[in-house]
Amino acid sequence: MAALTSINGGRCEAGEVHVIIGPMFAGKTTDLLRRIESESSSGRNVAMIKSSKDTRYANDSVVTHDGLKFPCWSLPDLTSFHHKLGDDEYHKLDVIGIDEAQFFEDLYEFCCKAADHDGKTIIVAGLDGDYLRRSFGSVLDVIPLADTVTKLTARCELCGKRAFFTLRKTAETQTELIGGSDVYMPVCRQHYVSGQAVIESTRNVLESYKVSH
Numbered sequence: 001m002a003a004l005t006s007i008n009g010g011r012c013e014a015g016e017v018h019v020i021i022g023p024m025f026a027g028k029t030t031d032l033l034r035r036i037e038s039e040s041s042s043g044r045n046v047a048m049i050k051s052s053k054d055t056r057y058a059n060d061s062v063v064t065h066d067g068l069k070f071p072c073w074s075l076p077d078l079t080s081f082h083h084k085l086g087d088d089e090y091h092k093l094d095v096i097g098i099d100e101a102q103f104f105e106d107l108y109e110f111c112c113k114a115a116d117h118d119g120k121t122i123i124v125a126g127l128d129g130d131y132l133r134r135s136f137g138s139v140l141d142v143i144p145l146a147d148t149v150t151k152l153t154a155r156c157e158l159c160g161k162r163a164f165f166t167l168r169k170t171a172e173t174q175t176e177l178i179g180g181s182d183v184y185m186p187v188c189r190q191h192y193v194s195g196q197a198v199i200e201s202t203r204n205v206l207e208s209y210k211v212s213h
C-alpha cells in the first residue's frame with residue numbers, strides 16, 4: 001500500500017482491470033455499456049474509448065448490434081487519450097471503458113499505467129480470438145493484469161447452441177476486416193469446423209480460378 005500511496009502522489013487509491021471477451025454478437029458491448037452506466041449512476045466519472053478502425057455505426061458513439069449507444073472517444077491508439085483529454089479531465093476520471101480492444105496495440109501499457117499508477121478502473125471489451133481462432137491483438141495479454149475476466153457466448157447461427165467462435169463468411173484472409181453480420185457469424189465448435197472447411201475449399205477454388213484466367 002505504501003508503494004501505491006507514493007505512486008499516486010499521496011492518494012491511497014488502487015485501480016482495477018476487468019476484461020470482457022467472447023466471439024462477435026456475444027453481448028460484450030452491451031455488458032460494457034451496462035457496467036459503465038452503472039458506474040456513472042453511482043456518481044463515478046466515466047469515459048468510453050473505441051478504436052477509430054471500427055467505422056461501423058456512429059463515429060462518436062459505441063453502438064451495440066441492437067442499437068444501444070453511449071458517447072465515446074474514437075481513437076487510433078490509447079496513449080493519445082490522456083493528452084487529448086488534458087491533465088485536469090484525466091485526473092477527474094474514475095472509470096474508463098475500452099471497446100474493440102483487439103485493435104489497440106498499446107492496450108497492455110495503457111492498462112498498466114491507468115490501473116497501477118493512476119488508480120483508474122478499466123473495463124476492457126474485445127475479441128479474444130480472430131476468425132481463425134488465433135489470439136487477437138493484445139486482449140489476452142491483459143488477462144494477467146485483470147481483477148476479473150468474463151467470457152461471454154452468443155447463439156450459433158446454424159443450430160442455436162452456445163457459440164464460442166466467429167466464422168468469417170467471405171474469402172478475405174487479412175486479420176483485420178471490419179464488418180457485422182454481412183461478413184461474420186457466431187458458431188458452435190461443430191459448425192466452426194464444418195463452416196471453416198467449406199470456406200477454405202471455396203477460397204481454394206477462387207484462387208485456382210484466378211491463376212488459370
Ligand SMILES: Nc1ncnc2c1ncn2[C@@H]1O[C@H](COP(=O)(O)OP(=O)(O)O)[C@@H](O)[C@H]1O
Pocket residue numbers: 022023024025026027028029030031063064065066153154155156157186
Ligand atoms: N447469433 C446471435 N447470438 C446472440 N446475440 C445475437 C446474435 N445475433 C444478433 N445478436 C444480437 O446481438 C446483441 C449483442 O450485441 P453486442 O453487445 O454489440 O455484441 P458484441 O459486442 O459481443 O459483438 C444481442 O443482444 C442480440 O440481440
Ligand SMILES: Cc1cn([C@H]2C[C@H](O)[C@@H](COP(=O)(O)O)O2)c(=O)[nH]c1=O
Pocket residue numbers: 023024025028029054056100126127129130131132166175176177178179180184
Ligand atoms: C472475427 C474478426 C472480427 N473482426 C472485426 C469485425 C468487427 O468490426 C469487430 C468485432 O466487433 P464486435 O463488437 O465484437 O461485434 O472486429 C476482424 O477485424 N477480424 C476478425 O477476425
